[in-house]
Amino acid sequence: MNKNFLASLSLLMLVVSSVGAQQRQTQDLILQWGSTDVRYPRNEVPAGQGNKQWETDAWKGERVNAQAVLWTRQPLKNVRIAVSDLKCGKNVIPASATTASFVGYVWTDELNKDRKSGCSDRPNKADWDSSLVADVLEVRKSLDIEAQCTQPLWVNIWVPQDIPSGVYKGALTVSGENFADVRLP
Known part of the structure; x- marks a missing residue:
C-alpha cells in the first residue's frame, strides 16, 4: 500500500451523548452528520437519524469535507x-488545519425545484418559483439561529503532507449563549 495514503481520517459523529441527550430534551436540539451532496432546506427538520459517525479516507496533502446539520426548536x-x-496516538492534525463554517442560504429562482441541485436551461420560467437554498459558506464566526430552523455546518480538513498514516479522531463543538456546549466526540 502506498505510504502516502492516510489509512483513515475519522472525525467521530456529532451524536448527543449523556450531556447532549439532556441538551436535546431541554432545547429540542438535533445535531447530526449529513451528506455533502445535500442542500438541507432551512425550514424542515433534517430527515432520518443522520449518521452515527463521519469517516473518510484521505491522501496526505488532500482536503476533505464533511457536513453536519443542526436543527433547533428554540432560538439559539x-x-x-x-x-x-485530530489525534492518532502521539500524532496530531492540528485544529488550525481545519475550518468549520456555517452554510448560508441564498434566494434563487432557477435551482432546486426537484431538490437535486442541478442547473440547466429552463424553458418555462413559471415552473421555477423562487426558493431559499443552502449554498454559500459564511465568513462569520458566530450567528443566531431562529427557532424551527436548520443550520448546516461545513467542515474542511487539510491533511498535512508529512503526517503519518493512521486513524485520526476528533470532535466538533457547538456552543452559544443560551444553551450548554454540545461537544461531540
Missing part, C-alpha cells in the same frame, strides 16, 4: 462551531 444565540485537534 451567538452560536459558534469549532473542530478539535
Whole structure:
C-alpha cells in the first residue's frame, strides 16, 4: 500500500451523548452528520437519524469535507462551531488545519425545484418559483439561529503532507449563549 495514503481520517459523529441527550430534551436540539451532496432546506427538520459517525479516507496533502446539520426548536444565540485537534496516538492534525463554517442560504429562482441541485436551461420560467437554498459558506464566526430552523455546518480538513498514516479522531463543538456546549466526540 502506498505510504502516502492516510489509512483513515475519522472525525467521530456529532451524536448527543449523556450531556447532549439532556441538551436535546431541554432545547429540542438535533445535531447530526449529513451528506455533502445535500442542500438541507432551512425550514424542515433534517430527515432520518443522520449518521452515527463521519469517516473518510484521505491522501496526505488532500482536503476533505464533511457536513453536519443542526436543527433547533428554540432560538439559539451567538452560536459558534469549532473542530478539535485530530489525534492518532502521539500524532496530531492540528485544529488550525481545519475550518468549520456555517452554510448560508441564498434566494434563487432557477435551482432546486426537484431538490437535486442541478442547473440547466429552463424553458418555462413559471415552473421555477423562487426558493431559499443552502449554498454559500459564511465568513462569520458566530450567528443566531431562529427557532424551527436548520443550520448546516461545513467542515474542511487539510491533511498535512508529512503526517503519518493512521486513524485520526476528533470532535466538533457547538456552543452559544443560551444553551450548554454540545461537544461531540
